[in-house]
Amino acid sequence: MADIAIIGAGTAGLTAAIYARRGGMDTVVYEAEAYGGQIINTPEIENYPGLMNISGFEFATKLYEQAAALGARIEFDKIVKIECKEDGTFTLKGGYGTSEDCKAVIIATGAKNRPMGLDGEEKLTGKGISYCATCDGSFYKGKTVAVFGGGNTAVEDAIYLADICSKVYIIHRRDEFRAEKHLVDTLFSKSNVERLTPYVVSALKSDGRLTGIEVTNKADGTVKEIDLDGLFVAIGQIPRNEEFKDLISLKEGYVAAGEDCLTDKEGIFTAGDCRDKKVRQLTTAAADGATAALAACEYIRLSAL
Numbered sequence: 001m002a003d004i005a006i007i008g009a010g011t012a013g014l015t016a017a018i019y020a021r022r023g024g025m026d027t028v029v030y031e032a033e034a035y036g037g038q039i040i041n042t043p044e045i046e047n048y049p050g051l052m053n054i055s056g057f058e059f060a061t062k063l064y065e066q067a068a069a070l071g072a073r074i075e076f077d078k079i080v081k082i083e084c085k086e087d088g089t090f091t092l093k094g095g096y097g098t099s100e101d102c103k104a105v106i107i108a109t110g111a112k113n114r115p116m117g118l119d120g121e122e123k124l125t126g127k128g129i130s131y132c133a134t135c136d137g138s139f140y141k142g143k144t145v146a147v148f149g150g151g152n153t154a155v156e157d158a159i160y161l162a163d164i165c166s167k168v169y170i171i172h173r174r175d176e177f178r179a180e181k182h183l184v185d186t187l188f189s190k191s192n193v194e195r196l197t198p199y200v201v202s203a204l205k206s207d208g209r210l211t212g213i214e215v216t217n218k219a220d221g222t223v224k225e226i227d228l229d230g231l232f233v234a235i236g237q238i239p240r241n242e243e244f245k246d247l248i249s250l251k252e253g254y255v256a257a258g259e260d261c262l263t264d265k266e267g268i269f270t271a272g273d274c275r276d277k278k279v280r281q282l283t284t285a286a287a288d289g290a291t292a293a294l295a296a297c298e299y300i301r302l303s304a305l
Ligand SMILES: Cc1cc2nc3c(=O)[nH]c(=O)nc-3n(C[C@H](O)[C@H](O)[C@H](O)COP(=O)(O)OP(=O)(O)OC[C@H]3O[C@@H](n4cnc5c(N)ncnc54)[C@H](O)[C@@H]3O)c2cc1C
Pocket: 007, 008, 009, 010, 011, 012, 013, 030, 031, 032, 033, 034, 035, 036, 037, 038, 039, 041, 042, 044, 045, 046, 047, 048, 077, 078, 079, 080, 108, 109, 110, 111, 112, 113, 130, 131, 132, 134, 135, 136, 240, 243, 271, 272, 273, 274, 280, 281, 282, 283, 285
């Protein structure tokens, strides 16, 4: 029986594996897709402390290699169920037939950005389309960008970009923004911000990189074209916790857990973007991974399973 089973081989899950192995635990990580998680498609990471510049793939590969070298077993299957047994241990069930017994579980399943669903969107991601202003904003210094969305993330992204870029359009499908009023006021106090409401992004223009967008007015159907260097999509994230909703408490789909990474089910911990929190970055995912793993090590030692 494994001591700790980790669901998800992103930054949080692999960091948890490193700490769990260093804590002497028999550790297995299950990954549904490719190791590394969301970061693997990012050409450059510039904000991870100690690493001036590294590609997302190289970063993920180093993490994977570090966890594997320490003796973590990394398996590929989507975990679809966690069964709780009477003796306090768990069995993970996978879509491809996995059945893994363990003493503690760390859910590190991350989140997916909600896509616009437009033709070419996937191909242009990283080539003019971004879902993370904090991560990619600096690549658009002095350029013209748009932010699509109307919540706090979209407005915060637009404020951040307005300090870096020459021009920022904010595109929202309603006239009213969902974001907090003080954020909206800050945004529209900036002279290089132009509001496009009630508009949606309806098509993408490219020459291999994004060159512009078409926007459609939701009220009267009129269409405009805008030349752009970058489009930041902030229309929400989709946490990947659906499989666990009957077992642990979720808050708007995210695992309801604080900075201690404890869920409301004893023996189940959580880490990274799947957790309810404000800042979703590599640093916070790694921090959660360490916290969750150390908490799981302590749980196993104290409960003497
Ligand atoms: C385009 C882009 C660029 C970014 N750039 C930066 C940046 O420069 N700097 C920065 O700090 N942050 C950046 N981020 C944010 C950063 O990638 C995330 O904060 C980080 O990846 C979160 O790590 P995580 O391990 O919590 O989740 P994820 O990276 O999402 O990893 C979760 C993993 O769990 C797997 N999984 C999900 N469900 C299951 C299941 N049921 N069974 C098994 N496996 C499962 C997934 O396949 C995935 O591999 C960027 C994000 C994006 C999308």
